[in-house]
Amino acid sequence: MSRKQWDSLSTPLSQCVLDTIKTFGFRKMTPVQTATIPLLISMKDVSAEAVTGSGKTLAFLVPLIEILLRRQNQNPWRTNEIGALIISPTRELAFQISEVLSKFLIHKDLSFLKQQLIVGGNNIEEDIKNLMKNPPTVLVCTPGRLGDLIERKGELNLPGRVKTLEFLVLDEADRLLDLGFKTTINTILSYLPRQRRTGLFSATQTTEVTDLIRAGLRNPVLVSVKEKSNISTPVLxxxxxxxxxxxxxxxxxxxxxxxxxxxxxxxxxxxxxxxxxxxxxxxxxxxxxxxxxxxxxxxxxxxxxxxxxxxxxxxxxxxxxxxxxxxxxxxxxxxxxxxxxxxxxxxxxxxxxxxxxxxxxxxxxxxxxxxxxxxxxxxxxxxxxxxxxxxxSSGGFEENLAIIHKLQADDKEIYDKGVKAFVSHIRAYTKHECNAILRLKDLDLGKVATSYGLLQMPRMPELKNLNADNFIEPSFDVNVNQLTYKNKQKEESRQGKLKVYEETGEWPGKKKFKRKTEAWEQSKKNKEESKTKKKERKSKRQLKKETANANGTAIAKKRKAKISQEDIDEIANDLRLFKKLKKNKMTEEEFNEQMGIDD
Missing domain, CATH: 3.40.50.300 (P-loop containing nucleotide triphosphate hydrolases)
Structure with a gap:
């Protein structure tokens, strides 16, 4: 493509920025870039909603560099000043942004700009040393680590370094909030100067994102870029x-x-x-x-x-x-x-x-x-x-299943991973947001376990009342308790625990539970009595609640005399009939007849 599209912006881009964009092949400006770059360069706060893969990274990096370059020409950046913050939800995205930014910063006219990448998972003391040794003008970071650093007292004094911040970027803002960083983001915002430009980019607009826009942006311009109004994924x-x-x-x-x-x-x-x-x-x-x-x-x-x-x-x-x-x-x-x-x-x-x-x-x-x-x-x-x-399907189901069975039988570590994978999958399925149509009770767990090539059905509460009859067992006899690890250290550890188990009857590391020594009949009797008492207490509470709702008045005093189960059942039946009448599920004549009320 020609560079006319980049050159024709209302506020012209610096030559060094245009030269760097050229290294990207002068790709055509995407809609989100066309909409947001002029606004950010003209010092407006922008909240941009655009589908994933729409070019949001360049949409905020180009104006970021232009704003920092403009400030450099007027009042050069000092060593301990941070001019821009880019907050990303994940390490991978932060690394990716840092790589794109580094392509701009190698230009000789931008040599005054230094960047640092700070993400969670690294030693925080090492991060502090790097920030002290190579002070950045642009800080690319994840919110958790930035929150830790900005609240940490000491020689670093990050709040002091961001006092002259010119530009803040919140990338994938909806994901930042999904991951539970709302409090951290609000804490970070409290340390930043109000006289700054802010660019907020997200793929979806949620209530939480709207709240963040109100808290972090000043009179923002809202930009929503969609390739087609009737789809939410890329056109191609x-x-x-x-x-x-x-x-x-x-x-x-x-x-x-x-x-x-x-x-x-x-x-x-x-x-x-x-x-x-x-x-x-x-x-x-x-x-x-x-x-x-x-x-x-x-x-x-x-x-x-x-x-x-x-x-x-x-x-x-x-x-x-x-x-x-x-x-x-x-x-x-x-x-x-x-x-x-x-x-x-x-x-x-x-x-x-x-x-x-x-x-x-x-x-x-x-x-x-x-x-x-x-x-x-x-x-x-x-x-x-x-x-x-x-x-x-190309067939081969039985042969492939037999291979997986053999892999698990030859190495207990693979069998263990298979069981963990199946159990975690089923438990994740129970927490599905669409559980109205993706229901666990509709799954044939025996067939699902077969797809994982398990040697036997694992023990888990979810299997108690659900169908697991169609599980396909291996064609050979196998005792999962006798499987061995190929990893020598793991196998030595297993053998040691097995020896202790044979001597003591208890597997090392397993939680011990106190077992009742009372007879089975007595235990059963106690359980039944406990269940009956619990049922009576529940009935009394329900009785008070429903009676108050039915009559429109609460019971003022607790009943001193004990109510027999027969009385409770009778009252409960009367309330059931009253509810039916109220919901028009029976006529008044039928209600009077069953209640024994004369006209």
């Missing part, structure tokens, strides 16, 4: 679904990977345990790509894994929602979801990892036959239209 993104049988979900995932051409793909799983388990299993079946796994519990390792994925020629990244936002890798062709995410907005953010920067992309979500209502729900709730994916 195709969203597919596939109905799969519970036990064959992994088999269908393998079929998809082997029959689909792609350079890079992301597969989202519901929990950290699921990512760890399938990262062990998937490479045994699919060797055409490098396979990486990432989740929230990895802390400092995440950035290195993202970089390996970014630099690989062909790769698959297994992830939780920790990377549902901000990750900008244009080569991602497909986003696959093992099951529907915990909330509908996460679906939009997940699929936004592809079809970025004007490129085409595809997404696929696996749905069970009991989950087909999710298609219509997503269309109404998020304006996302799903179309079926025409993909026939």
């Amino acid at each position: 993104l195709k969203n597919f679904y596939k109905i799969v049988e519970p036990k064959e979900k992994f088999n269908d995932l393998l079929t998809f990977l082997k029959k689909t051409e792609f350079t890079k793909a992301m597969i989202f799983f519901p929990t950290c345990a699921c990512v760890e388990y399938w990262q062990e299993i998937l490479p045994q079946f699919y060797k055409e790509s490098k396979i990486f796994g990432i989740h929230g519990k990895m802390k400092n390792r995440r950035h290195k894994i993202v970089e390996k994925f970014r630099n690989a020629d062909k790769a698959i990244l297994l992830s939780t929602d920790v990377l549902a936002r901000g990750l900008d890798i244009p080569e991602i062709d497909w986003v696959v979801q093992w099951d529907p995410p915990s909330n509908a907005t996460s679906f939009v953010h997940r699929v936004g990892r592809t079809a970025r920067q004007g490129m085409e992309g595809n997404s696929l979500v696996f749905l069970l036959p009991t989950e087909d209502a999710y298609i219509n729900f997503l269309s109404i709730n998020q304006k996302v239209e799903l179309v079926p994916l025409d993909l026939e």
Whole structure:
């Protein structure tokens, strides 16, 4: 493209900024950049809502540099002054912003600007030393670590360094609030000068984001950029679904990977345990790509894994929602979801990892036959239209299941990971925001456990009253208590605990519970008596409450005489009839007849 679009802004950009933009290939300005850059440069606060992958990073970095450069020409920045803060919800997004910013700062005319990246998970004392040794003009950070530093007393004196702050960026503001940083953000805002420019960027406008706009922005210009009013995902993104049988979900995932051409793909799983388990299993079946796994519990390792994925020629990244936002890798062709995410907005953010920067992309979500209502729900709730994916299964279910059984039998660590993955998946399913249509009681847990290739059904409360009859056991005899670890240290530890168990009858490290020594019959009798008393107390409380509601007056005094169970049942029956009459479920004549009332 020509550079005319960047040159034609009402407030011209500096030559050094234009030169750096040229290194990005002079991509066409996106709608959010066209709308927000002139406003921010003209010193207005801006709240921008735009779909993921719309170019928000350049939309705030370009005006940030222009504002700091303007101040440098008038009154040069001193060593201990921080001119701009960029607050990002996750480490990965903070790293990404820092990398883009570094491309600008290598220009000789911007050598006066220094940046520091401060994120959680690192040693806070090391962060303080770095800030003291190399004072930044621009600080890119996550809210938790910034909150710790700004409230920490000492030689650093961060509140003093931000007194002349010119520009604040709150990136992915809705995600900042989703992660529970509302109090931290408000604390940070209390230390910042009011005479500053603020840019707030988010993919969705929630009530919490609106409250943050009121608290942190002064007379903001509200910008909402959508590619089409009837969709919430990028225009060039195709969203597919596939109905799969519970036990064959992994088999269908393998079929998809082997029959689909792609350079890079992301597969989202519901929990950290699921990512760890399938990262062990998937490479045994699919060797055409490098396979990486990432989740929230990895802390400092995440950035290195993202970089390996970014630099690989062909790769698959297994992830939780920790990377549902901000990750900008244009080569991602497909986003696959093992099951529907915990909330509908996460679906939009997940699929936004592809079809970025004007490129085409595809997404696929696996749905069970009991989950087909999710298609219509997503269309109404998020304006996302799903179309079926025409993909026939390549077979091999029994053979693949046998391989997983063998992997678990050969290494107890894989079996343990499989059990944790299944249990965590089921428990995450019970907390689903769409539990009205995605109900645990509709799942065939035996088939779901089969999809994980478990050697036996685990013990968990959720299995007590639900169907788990269709579980497919391994074709060979196996005792899970005798499985061994391939890891020598773990196996030595297991053997040591086993020896203690054989000697004492108690497994080391297991919580001890005091057991009652009374006879079973007496224990049963005590339980029945306790249950009866509890029922009587509940009936009395309910009786008082319902009688007060029915008559319009509260009972003034507690009854001194004990009420028999027969009296309680009679009163309860009278109240039941009264409620029926009140709700027009019976006529007055029927009520009088059953109550024994003469006209």
